[in-house]
Amino acid sequence: MPTDISRLSPLLAHSSLTPLAARPLRAPRTATLHALPFALVAVLAVGALPATALAAPPRLVGGGALSITEAPGVLGGVDARLVFDGGIQLGLAGYGGAVDRTYPGGQAERGAAEFGGRVLALFPLLEAGSLALDLRIAVGAMQLSVGDADPHDSATRLTTEVAMFARVALSSALTLRLGAVIGYDQEFAPTSEGSDQSQRLVAGLLVRPAPTWGVFGLVDAGGTFGFDGDSAKFLFRGEFGVRFTFDGSELPTAF
Secondary structure, eight states: OOOOGGGSOHHHHTSTTSOGGGSOOOOOTTGGGGHHHHHHHHHHHHHHHHHHHTTSOOEEEEEEEEEEETTTEEEEEEEEEEEOTTSOEEEEEEEEEEEEEEOGGGOOEEEEEEEEEEEEEEEEEEEETTEEEEEEEEEEEEEEEOSSSOGGGEEEEEEEEEEEEEEEESSSSEEEEEEEEEEEEEEEESOOEEEEEEEEEEEEEEEEEETTEEEEEEEEEEEEEOSTTOOOEEEEEEEEEEEEESSSOOOOSOO
16 A cells, blocks of 8 residues: 555655655746846946936947857847947847757757847946957847657747957957857746856957948857756857948947
8 A cells, every 4th residue: 555655754755755746846046147137237227328328319230140059050140239329238139040959958859949039238348449348248038949749849948148358459440359258048948947057258350341330250169068967068159240330320349
């Protein structure tokens, strides 16, 4: 006759022997991490935007890019940003594409579609001669879908990225970009776990054939891991794109 777990001691009744279905759901302990970028953006924006926004109307800058990853995968994206006097940028970005290998719920799957969007903010921190330093924060959401009827083969995640970039003006038309990016993704379906943590180095060039538009190429690489017990992986990505202003003004070298 099966043992009624409720007759056992309270400590045993709430131990790891308790069936999963009987355990109460708990909010992800890492959820508060995603409030930090929002709070940081709000503090910086409140302190910097009022003074710059009144100086002149913001400019609208757009762009598009194609990314090729080691997964392998190909993703295309577009973004639009308001550039305020003083260099602060606020914008929206969206992307979509296909990846050959992905991990919804921590399980390896092949042939997935990936798409998402994010809100981003860029703050110039320092400018001295030909050298400049920028802080960029992006928070968004992404969806992975393998395409079959099993809901466990798809995933929904909240994404957070904090980056620091140095810009070196090699000439009026050529800008070198170097930096580091820290990313964190929290999966909400089908699991509630940290799905990805990455630390990457970035290097690239922006070429402006004319003051109002430019083309760029970037390479970023580093380590990434996610889910409990997942082994670390190497991430490599190449990105190529174009950026332009809508009003004919000079294109910012920060992006």
